[in-house]
Amino acid sequence: MPTPRDIAVLVGSLRRESLNRKAAKTLIEIAPNGLQLEIVEIGALALYNADREDDAPREWTLFRERITRADAVLFVTPEYNRGVPGVLKNAIDVGSRPHGRNRFDGKPGGVVSVSPGAIGGFGANHHLRQSLVFLNVPVLQQPEAYIGGAGKLFDDAGKMTNASTREFLGKFLDAYAAWVEKIAPVTR
Numbered sequence: 302m303p304t305p306r307d308i309a310v311l312v313g314s315l316r317r318e319s320l321n322r323k324a325a326k327t328l329i330e331i332a333p334n335g336l337q338l339e340i341v342e343i344g345a346l347a348l349y350n351a352d353r354e355d356d357a358p359r360e361w362t363l364f365r366e367r368i369t370r371a372d373a374v375l376f377v378t379p380e381y382n383r384g385v386p387g388v389l390k391n392a393i394d395v396g397s398r399p400h401g402r403n404r405f406d407g408k409p410g411g412v413v414s415v416s417p418g419a420i421g422g423f424g425a426n427h428h429l430r431q432s433l434v435f436l437n438v439p440v441l442q443q444p445e446a447y448i449g450g451a452g453k454l455f456d457d458a459g460k461m462t463n464a465s466t467r468e469f470l471g472k473f474l475d476a477y478a479a480w481v482e483k484i485a486p487v488t489r
C-alpha cells in the first residue's frame with residue numbers, strides 16, 4: 302500500500318474549546334486512507350522578529366522543519382475582525398522566513414474557515430489566500446469550505462454530529478487528496 306501523504310494542519314485558534322480545532326479533529330477522523338493529517342501546534346511560536354534569525358528560537362526551527370517535511374498544508378481558521386487571526390499569521394510569517402527560505406513554497410494548500418457566524422469565516426478564508434498567493438502555495442479552489450453556524454455542529458464531547466457538514470467535509474477531503482496528487486505527485 303502506498304505511504305499516505307503527510308498533511309500539516311495549521312489551526313488558527315488556541316482556545317481550549319475551539320470550534321476550528323474540533324473541525325480539524327473531524328477532518329483527521331474522516332480523512333481518506335491516502336492522507337495522514339496531523340495538527341502542527343503554533344501557539345508556542347514567538348512573535349516573528351527578524352532580529353532573532355541569527356539565534357532563532359528552537360520552536361521556530363522545529364516548526365520550519367515540520368513544514369519542510371510535510372507534503373501539503375491544510376489551514377483551518379476562524380475569522381478575527383474579517384481577517385486571519387494573528388496567531389496563524391505569525392506561524393505563516395515564521396515558516397516563510399528567513400528571506401529565500403519559504404518552507405511553504407509549492408506545497409499544495411487547502412483552506413477551511415469555521416465560524417459560529419452565518420458567513421462561515423469568508424473574510425478570513427480569502428485574507429489567508431492573499432498570503433498564500435505570495436508564498437506560492439497553490440490552493441484548492443473547489444469546493445470552497447466556509448463552515449458557518451459552527452456552534453451547533455458538535456456535541457458536548459466535541460464530535461461533529463451534523464451529518465451534512467461531515468459529508469461535505471468528506472467531499473472536500475476527497476477533492477483535496479486529488480489536488481495534492483496533482484500538484485505534488487509521488488515520485489518514488
Ligand SMILES: Cc1cc2nc3c(=O)[nH]c(=O)nc-3n(C[C@H](O)[C@H](O)[C@H](O)COP(=O)(O)O)c2cc1C
Nearest residue numbers: 314316319320321322379380381382383416417418
Ligand atoms: C478578536 C475576535 C474577532 C472576531 N471577529 C470575527 C469576525 O470577523 N467574523 C466572525 O465570524 N467571527 C468573529 N469572531 C468570533 C469567532 O468566530 C468565534 O469566537 C469563534 O468561536 C472563534 O473560533 P474558535 O472557536 O475556533 O476559537 C471574533 C472573535 C474574536 C475573539
